[in-house]
Amino acid sequence: MGDASRVGEARRHAADLAQACGLDEVEAGRLAIVVTELGTNLVRHAREGRLLLSARPDRAEVEVISIDEGPGIHDVERSLDDGFSTGGTPGTGLGAVRRLADHFDLHSDVPRGTVIVARVRSASQPADTSALSAGAVSLAAPGERVCGDGWGFALEGTRAAVMVADGLGHGPDAAEASREALECFAAAPLRTAPREMLQQAHARLRSTRGAAVMVLHADAAQGTVRSAGAGNVMARLVSGVADRTLLCQHGTAGITIRTPEETSTPWPPHAILVVFTDGIETRWKAEEVIPVLGRDPTLAAAVLARDYCRGRDDATVAVLRRKD
Known part of the structure; x- marks a missing residue:
């Protein structure tokens, strides 16, 4: 700029x-x-x-x-x-x-x-009644006009569904793969379990170059995050006293994956859920987001994207937190 x-x-x-x-x-x-x-x-x-x-x-x-x-x-x-x-x-x-x-x-x-x-x-927009708040930042690889990553949230009361997809490579073909995954997610994000959603995305992406995909269901009332994924997309639950990593299994949706496994992880009361693609350095410091834990989740996403983007691939950070 x-x-x-x-x-x-x-x-x-x-x-x-x-x-x-x-x-x-x-x-x-x-x-x-x-x-x-x-x-x-x-x-x-x-x-x-x-x-x-x-x-x-x-x-x-x-x-x-x-x-x-x-x-x-x-x-x-x-x-x-x-x-x-x-x-x-x-x-x-x-x-x-x-x-x-x-x-x-x-x-x-x-x-x-x-x-x-x-x-x-718009003033016509109804008030947001969800108990959760979400935000994300995606950056295209250097020299590209489109980002090969994609993200989606669905929020309803105390529940949320999240998908982050990273099309193989970068550019328009990678973006197409991510877009197909997100269109699959959008059909029934909260009614389809993460494991089933990953299977559906795998089938839909067969006509594309494929993508790393992670799907998560977060429930603030139950204090759990259920997740399933394939490829180099990761998630972390971070608070001032906790830092838990959620991993995907090996494979690429649309090309080859094992039978999806779904895991359930406790969601501590003050922790934010951070999901990110491999365009972001894996071992970012949890203390970087502590000053913005209770703020707009997009702030945390933008800080991590700024400070930990590898600078040679598409990069996405998606963040979910409970509202105060």
């Missing part, structure tokens, strides 16, 4: 996403300002800034994620006050974003950098 012209490009893309999500003129205008302010901040103040925009038509909202690698914000609360500036600007940027977005969250560490999540949604 080092070129100021990219801010205008991001704003035009945001307008397309606003239309796709059914935002009205006023809501689309708020989104345009959010994108402009965050993009301008990256250009003027950040190192290695990146702005991610995502349409969520099912929730009638557009998500904007700002990620940078420094220098970080020394006084976060002061930076959110109107009139505060470190670069000779009017200083209304982050304060305006917080006011105009329907959802806003920020995490900053000096000198490692800042992650901001802002969402603008």
